[in-house]
Amino acid sequence: MIGVPTAATEQRAIPGRRPRRWSSSRAADRLFEAILTVFAVAIVALVLLIAWELWRGSSLARHAFGFRFITSSDWNPVVGAFGALPYVYGTLVTSAVALALASPIGVATAIFLVELAPRWLRGPVGFLIEMLAAIPSVIYGLWALFVLVPIVRKEIEPFLGQHLGFVPLFQGPKYGVGLLSASLVLAIMVLPTITALAQAVLLAVPKSQQQGAYGLGATRWEVISGVTLPFARSGLIGALILGLGRALGETMAVTMVIGNRAAINSSLFSLSDTMASVIANQFTEADNRLYTSALIEVGLLLFAITVLLNVAARLLVWRLTVAPSRTGRA
Numbered sequence: 001m002i003g004v005p006t007a008a009t010e011q012r013a014i015p016g017r018r019p020r021r022w023s024s025s026r027a028a029d030r031l032f033e034a035i036l037t038v039f040a041v042a043i044v045a046l047v048l049l050i051a052w053e054l055w056r057g058s059s060l061a062r063h064a065f066g067f068r069f070i071t072s073s074d075w076n077p078v079v080g081a082f083g084a085l086p087y088v089y090g091t092l093v094t095s096a097v098a099l100a101l102a103s104p105i106g107v108a109t110a111i112f113l114v115e116l117a118p119r120w121l122r123g124p125v126g127f128l129i130e131m132l133a134a135i136p137s138v139i140y141g142l143w144a145l146f147v148l149v150p151i152v153r154k155e156i157e158p159f160l161g162q163h164l165g166f167v168p169l170f171q172g173p174k175y176g177v178g179l180l181s182a183s184l185v186l187a188i189m190v191l192p193t194i195t196a197l198a199q200a201v202l203l204a205v206p207k208s209q210q211q212g213a214y215g216l217g218a219t220r221w222e223v224i225s226g227v228t229l230p231f232a233r234s235g236l237i238g239a240l241i242l243g244l245g246r247a248l249g250e251t252m253a254v255t256m257v258i259g260n261r262a263a264i265n266s267s268l269f270s271l272s273d274t275m276a277s278v279i280a281n282q283f284t285e286a287d288n289r290l291y292t293s294a295l296i297e298v299g300l301l302l303f304a305i306t307v308l309l310n311v312a313a314r315l316l317v318w319r320l321t322v323a324p325s326r327t328g329r330a
Helices: 007-013 020-057 059-065 085-116 119-134 137-164 179-203 207-215 220-231 233-249 252-257 275-285 289-329
Strands: none
Touching: 020 059, 020 289, 059 289, 085 119, 085 179, 085 220, 085 233, 085 275, 085 289, 119 179, 137 179, 137 252, 179 233, 179 252, 207 220, 220 233, 233 289, 252 275, 275 289
16 A cells, blocks of 8 residues: 555645644634633623722712721711721721631641541541531521620630730620621631642642652651641642631621621720621611712722732742742752
């Protein structure tokens, strides 16, 4: 059969003509690239449209109050005075306390599941973590209102006030509801997110590096602290930031246990409010354009804080990963 021309050789013999299979695959690649580009642009456009709609809807309040809207604590819809500082304070405090409580527990749980837990235990614990992440926030709020708040009022706040009452954070009347209860329920809610993401990051650490450390005589703790955690550092920071993002935007559970009072107090026992909860509580009550615009500006502030925190987290991850590698090469 040597020398007998085939369809493929005849196609190649024609000058300037490519095989049909090659041209069709190139067209499919271009179509796939165009679809992905459209999806990526759509996500960016959606974020920009949300920001524009919040900016446009808050124009009346921005022109009426200016920068004073952020620095003022006066929120009185009856006289048309609006200041969002207490809500910004409540949002940042509850999110920070929740992250401080949930981060070590979540990362430690992930380390246990990846490095220490037996195989028969990883599956059930992982299922429970996923189930916690799937519970609606209103269920967390009901549980916190009827179970957590009485415990906080009768046990936790008296204990903290008796032993740490010299610290302003643990002074004042003990209501049960307030910043502390809201922070605790937020910590419980973000814990599954941090644990699941941290577990995925730790599983991605190359086994060769760990085995090399074991081969050099390192103990399990030395491998975890000296190899696993440094390698997964940027991913763990990303998991914490995603947990913080959920804490910042949580609404129903916080609304049910924070007390809903526009006040700034140094004590975690005090009643407070957050930006998300004030929008949920008062948006249906807004009976004039200025009131509605003020609530939309609160949403704009929450959006801006979330974006700024994510940008700061990206810069931190870059500094922890890219910058040291450049220094090492230099």
